[in-house]
Every structure is written in structure tokens, then in C-alpha cells.
Amino acid sequence: xxxxxxxxxxxxxxxxxxxxxxxxxxxxxxxxxxxxxxxxxxxxxxxxxxxxxxxxxxxxxxxxxxxxxxxxxxxxxxxxxxxxxxxxxxxxxxxxxxxxxxxxxxxxxxxxxxxxxxxxxxxxxxxxxxxxxxxxxxxxxxxxxxxxxxxxxxxxxxx
Amino acid sequence: xxxxxxxxxxxxxxxxxxxxxxxxxxxxxxxxxxxxxxxxxxxxxxxxxxxxxxxxxxxxxxxxxxxxxxxxxxxxxxxxxxxxxxxxxxxxxxxxxxxxxxxxxxxxxxxxxxxxxxxxxxxxxxxxxxxxxxxxxxxxxxxxxxxxxxxxxxxxxxxxxxxxxxxxxxxxxxxxxxxxxxxxxxxxxxxxxxxxxxxxxxxxxxxxxxxxxxxxxxxxxxxxxxxxxxxxxxxxxxxxxxxxxxxxxxxxxxxxxxxxxxxxxxxxxxxxxxxxxxxxxxxxxxxxxxxxxxxxxxxxxxxxxxxxxxxxxxxxxxxxxxxxxxxxxxxxxxxxxxxxxxxxxxxxxxxxxxxxxxxxxxxxxxxxxxxxxxxxxxxxxxxxxxxxxxxxxxxxxxxxxxxxxxxxxxxxxxxxxxxxxxxxxxxxxxxxxxxxxxx
Numbered sequence: 001x002x003x004x005x006x007x008x009x010x011x012x013x014x015x016x017x018x019x020x021x022x023x024x025x026x027x028x029x030x031x032x033x034x035x036x037x038x039x040x041x042x043x044x045x046x047x048x049x050x051x052x053x054x055x056x057x058x059x060x061x062x063x064x065x066x067x068x069x070x071x072x073x074x075x076x077x078x079x080x081x082x083x084x085x086x087x088x089x090x091x092x093x094x095x096x097x098x099x100x101x102x103x104x105x106x107x108x109x110x111x112x113x114x115x116x117x118x119x120x121x122x123x124x125x126x127x128x129x130x131x132x133x134x135x136x137x138x139x140x141x142x143x144x145x146x147x148x149x150x151x152x153x154x155x156x157x158x159x
Numbered sequence: 160x161x162x163x164x165x166x167x168x169x170x171x172x173x174x175x176x177x178x179x180x181x182x183x184x185x186x187x188x189x190x191x192x193x194x195x196x197x198x199x200x201x202x203x204x205x206x207x208x209x210x211x212x213x214x215x216x217x218x219x220x221x222x223x224x225x226x227x228x229x230x231x232x233x234x235x236x237x238x239x240x241x242x243x244x245x246x247x248x249x250x251x252x253x254x255x256x257x258x259x260x261x262x263x264x265x266x267x268x269x270x271x272x273x274x275x276x277x278x279x280x281x282x283x284x285x286x287x288x289x290x291x292x293x294x295x296x297x298x299x300x301x302x303x304x305x306x307x308x309x310x311x312x313x314x315x316x317x318x319x320x321x322x323x324x325x326x327x328x329x330x331x332x333x334x335x336x337x338x339x340x341x342x343x344x345x346x347x348x349x350x351x352x353x354x355x356x357x358x359x360x361x362x363x364x365x366x367x368x369x370x371x372x373x374x375x376x377x378x379x380x381x382x383x384x385x386x387x388x389x390x391x392x393x394x395x396x397x398x399x400x401x402x403x404x405x406x407x408x409x410x411x412x413x414x415x416x417x418x419x420x421x422x423x424x425x426x427x428x429x430x431x432x433x434x435x436x437x438x439x440x441x442x443x444x445x446x447x448x449x450x451x452x453x454x455x456x457x458x459x460x461x462x463x464x465x466x467x468x469x470x471x472x473x474x475x476x477x478x479x480x481x482x483x484x485x486x487x488x489x490x491x492x493x494x495x496x497x498x499x500x501x502x503x504x505x506x507x508x509x510x511x512x513x514x515x516x517x518x519x520x521x522x523x524x525x526x527x528x529x530x531x532x533x534x535x536x537x538x539x540x541x542x543x544x545x546x547x548x549x550x551x552x553x554x555x556x557x558x559x560x561x562x563x564x565x566x567x568x569x570x571x572x573x574x575x576x577x578x579x580x581x582x583x584x585x586x587x588x589x590x591x592x593x594x595x596x597x598x
Contacts, residue, residue: 014313015313016235016278016353017334017335017353019334019335019336020315020333020334020335021335022335022336023315023316023317023318023332023335024315024316026318027285027316027318057337058335058336058337061320061337061338061495062285062317062318062319062320062338063318063319063320063584064285064286064318064319065318065319079581079582079583079584080247080439080485080489081247081248081398081435081439081471081482081485081486081578082247082248082397082398082403082471084485084577084578084581085398085399085471085473085474085477085577085578086398086399088581089579089580089581089582092582103582103587104587115584115587116582116583116584116587117286117584118245118247118321118489118492118493118583118584119245119246119247119248119249119321119439119489120286121244121245121249121250121253121284121286121287122250122253123247123248123249123250123395123397123398123403123469123471124250124395124396124397124400124403124404124405125250125403125404126397126403130286133286133288134288134289135289
């Protein structure tokens with residue numbers, strides 16, 4: 001595997017101005033560390049000749065960067081209008097009860113983080129849930145136990 | 160039943176057209192070859208003559224926008240594709256990207272030829288992982304087939320921020336900054352990306368360009384409702400409707416035809432209550448207004464807008480105060496914080512709507528809510544604040560009795576509304592700990 005530094009340099013070369021690589025560099029660092037830890041910010045800053053504070057100022061603007069540790073799996077339930085009109089809250093509550101956490105929290109074993117998100121862009125096929133950034137569409141509360149089981153299964157296999 | 164007409168989605172009637180060979184078999188890249196035999200100015204003239212207007216929501220004439228580009232500046236000219244689709248209710252650009260990715264690329268190359276640009280950036284919303292992969296694969300195929308003609312196309316992924324769909328915020332984000340809108344002027348056509356002349360167009364707009372070149376401007380302009388609403392729209396249909404999805408139809412189809420004939424009507428034998436016709440930021444229409452034609456002029460006459468072409472159907476189980484609250488929560492979450500009326504106003508709107516829904520508000524609070532909307536409208540650098548104030552003010556105007564009922568005797572839905580207690584990300588994020596600044 002290439003070093004994070006090398007990966008960032010490759011992305012940096014795509015732009016006439018190196019600062020443009022800030023968002024992709026933060027994404028690469030997050031993929032490496034699981035979240036944007038102080039080390040991750042330091043690495044990105046060094047690779048782009050920015051300061052860690054600048055990188056953090058940028059990262060804190062965007063929802064997809066994690067400024068605190070998250071679970072190995074990420075479950076994001078869209079609760080914007082179109083999904084909410086067709087039962088997103090019931091889907092969310094099913095996840096809360098299956099996982100034993102509230103939206104915004106991570107399971108005690110550190111495996112799954114559950115959160116609500118704003119419009120995911122699958123409005124006609126609601127409820128939309130992104131499981132590790134892959135969209136599952138037309139979900140209802142009844143679909144939730146199987147998804148949680150799938151994630152738990154992967155968790156025990158990995159362990 | 161109104162017939163679908165495929166311009167943007169042509170060739171994908173039976174399913175995604177994601178392989179270059181299949182796209183070429185369907186006539187793909189013939190328009191590019193034709194365009195490259197034309198003078199650049201002639202390409203822009205065709206786009207101008209076609210009547211094409213921006214499909215992101217602002218509906219600005221695309222050819223005119225291109226004609227504003229500053230010439231002979233000694234700087235490169237950039238084409239930036241806005242693929243940061245995030246307006247609630249809208250999912251058409253996503254469908255275009257995963258079904259006809261090569262058409263988007265072909266549109267980029269034709270437009271790049273027209274404006275004399277050799278570097279294109281596609282800013283794709285960060286959540287669209289599958290679409291990113293599809294476009295990336297298509298781009299590799301196009302590169303392999305030697306079709307780029309010296310143009311570099313860079314795919315740039317966003318990271319979760321609605322505001323980056325606003326063109327100057329998008330440019331800031333593409334430059335590696337927080338996505339906060341810029342003051343205009345200067346307009347991007349003069350000083351955009353890296354302070355160079357830049358043309359920024361929506362995915363659907365760019366994906367329409369190949370067909371304009373193929374058919375010729377005159378022929379394309381006849382589709383829909385010329386002269387102001389020529390062409391098709393990929394309408395996103397969602398909410399309480401049987402067949403949600405994206406449907407490409409000529410402008411001029413009525414809202415009733417779209418909801419009932421194409422969309423199959425309202426499920427569960429419910430009654431239609433309201434329709435949001437152009438994404439969550441536009442004024443609402445009532446059930447008795449659905450014979451309106453979906454074109455710019457008719458929509459303006461009806462007091463709303465076609466916006467992004469996203470139609471959200473709302474049945475009679477929905478409480479309009481809760482709808483207003485959920486819309487306001489979204490815009491509060493997405494306000495970038497730069498302009499005070501938007502940053503503070505959206506928060507006030509949420510607080511007042513919460514108290515109206517809880518039955519603890521009085522007449523003065525409802526007046527205050529309208530006053531807050533009025534103090535946001537037109538008073539910020541970008542339209543995000545307006546996008547919160549306009550729809551909420553329209554819910555009050557059109558459903559005044561329901562709002563009054565809340566003040567007098569609480570929510571008339573008695574806990575049975577379809578939007579009851581929906582948890583918005585603004586509420587969930589309240590307890591986020593603050594991250595440590597590295598040593």
C-alpha cells in the first residue's frame with residue numbers, strides 16, 4: 001500500500017493549485033485512520049503545506065468528515081421530507097431498537113454508528129438508508145432486522 | 160397519458176447505458192464529432208438558439224451564461240459541472256449519471272470546445288459513491304477511446320454540504336476551502352475558479368447539449384413550451400405517490416398528469432393535500448392548483464417555480480406546521496453561517512415553528528415568524544435563506560387556518576401526522592463533542 005503522503009501527492013497533481021486537494025486529501029486520511037484524528041490532520045497538513053488548523057477549519061464545515069471516532073460500519077437514515085412522508089422515522093426507530101443506540105451514537109462494541117442525514121437524493125425510492133455509503137432504497141421498518149444482522153454477521157466474521 | 164420523451168435519457172429506456180460501446184451504438188459521440196467540425200462560436204450560438212435554460216433550478220439561459228465568459232484574459236477558461244445535487248426531492252442528476260454517464264462527458268467535451276477550455280471539473284456530491292464510480296469508469300473508457308481531444312476532465316468529490324450546490328460556494332469548495340458563497344460581482348464568468356473565467360452548469364443542462372447539436376437548435380427548441388420553456392425535464396417524483404421515480408417529459412405536461420397518469424396517483428386511498436413542485440425551496444401548491452402546466456411561465460402565474468423539477472406529493476396525513484418545521488430544520492442545518500439573516504433567521508424559524516407545533520405559541524409568534532421570513536428574503540449573499548423563508552411563508556399563506564388551529568387548540572392531527580416527531584440532523588448533532596486541535 002502506498003503511503004498516505006504519496007496518495008495525497010498523486011491527487012494534488014490533478015489541480016493547478018494544491019489547496020484544491022484539501023477535500024480529497026481529508027477523505028484519504030479519513031479512510032486511513034477511520035476518522036480525522038489529530039494525526040490525520042497533521043498528515044494532511046504536511047502533505048499539502050497547510051496548517052493542521054486550516055485543515056480542521058475546512059473539515060468541520062462538511063458532514064462527511066468525522067471529527068470523532070465512529071463505528072466500523074456507518075448507517076445513515078435520510079429523514080428529509082420525501083423519505084419522512086413514507087416512514088423514515090419508523091425506519092430510524094427500528095434501527096435504534098435493533099442496535100440499542102440512539103441516532104448519533106455508536107454501539108458499545110464500536111461496530112456500528114447510526115445517524116440521520118439530510119436528503120440523500122433517492123427521494124422517489126424512500127426510505128433511503130446509506131449503509132457504509134452504499135444506498136439501500138425503498139426500505140421500511142420491516143427490512144431493518146436483516147440489515148443489522150448482516151452488519152453483525154460481518155462483525156463476528158471479522159472478529 | 161403523456162408520453163415520455165427521451166432527450167437526456169435517450170437510449171437508456173431499457174436500463175442503464177453504462178458501456179461506451181452501447182452508448183456509441185445508440186448514436187453516442189456523433190454529436191461531439193459534429194461539434195468539432197463547427198466553429199466554437201457556432202456551438203455556443205446553437206446552445207443559445209435552442210432556448211436551453213439551466214436545469215439546476217435557476218433556469219438562466221445557458222447560451223447567454225456562456226456568452227458572458229471574459230475573453231482574452233490571458234488566463235485559462237474553466238468548465239465546472241455542478242453535480243452536487245442536494246435540493247430535497249431532487250434525484251435526477253444522480254439518475255443521469257448512473258444511466259447515461261457518457262452523455263454527460265460528451266456534453267462536457269462539446270461545451271469545452273464551444274468555450275475554448277481544456278480543463279473541466281465535475282464537482283460530484285460526496286454521498287454519490289456509486290455515481291462517482293460509474294462516471295470514473297466511463298471517463299476511463301472515453302480516455303481509452305481517444306475521444307478527449309486534449310481536454311482533461313477531473314472528478315472532484317464533495318464532502319457533504321448542500322450549500323456547495325450554490326455556484327460560488329462550489330468554487331470555494333473546489334479550491335479547497337469551506338463552502339461559503341462569494342460576493343457577486345465579480346461573477347464566475349469573469350473571475351470564477353482560481354479567479355479565471357468559469358462556466359458552471361448543472362448535470363442535466365450539460366447532458367442536454369449533445370442532443371441540441373444532434374437535432375440542431377431549431378428542432379430542439381420546438382420541444383416543450385417554446386420560447387421560454389423549450390425542451391424536456393427529468394422530473395423527480397416523490398412523496399405520497401404510487402410510482403416515485405424520475406420521468407423525462409417535455410415541459411408543458413400538467414402536474415395532474417404527472418402525479419396521476421405517470422405517477423399512478425396517491426397510495427392508500429388518501430386525498431391529495433399539497434404539492435411542492437420544484438424542490439423543497441419553492442412555494443407550495445394546493446390540491447386545487449394541479450392543473451397547472453409545468454413550464455416556467457405557468458408556474459410563475461401559479462405563484463411558484465419549476466426549480467429543480469422535483470415534485471413532492473403530500474397527502475392529507477401531513478401537518479403543514481410539521482412540514483414547515485422539517486424544511487426550516489434542513490435549511491438551518493445547511494446554512495453556511497456567513498450572512499446573519501440566514502444563520503440566525505433559520506434558527507428562529509425552527510424555534511417558532513416548534514412552539515407552534517407544541518401548542519405553546521400565540522398570535523404574536525405567528526406574526527413574528529412571518530416577520531423573520533420577510534427579514535431573510537433578499538437580504539443575503541446567496542439564495543439559501545430565501546429557500547427557507549419562501550416555502551414556509553407559502554405554507555402559512557395557503558394553510559392559514561391550519562396554523563391558526565395550532566395556536567388555538569394544538570395540532571389538529573393529534574399525533575397522527577405522517578411527519579410526527581421526525582428526527583432531523585440538527586437535533587441529533589446537538590451533543591457532538593468538540594474535536595481536539597492537534598498539538
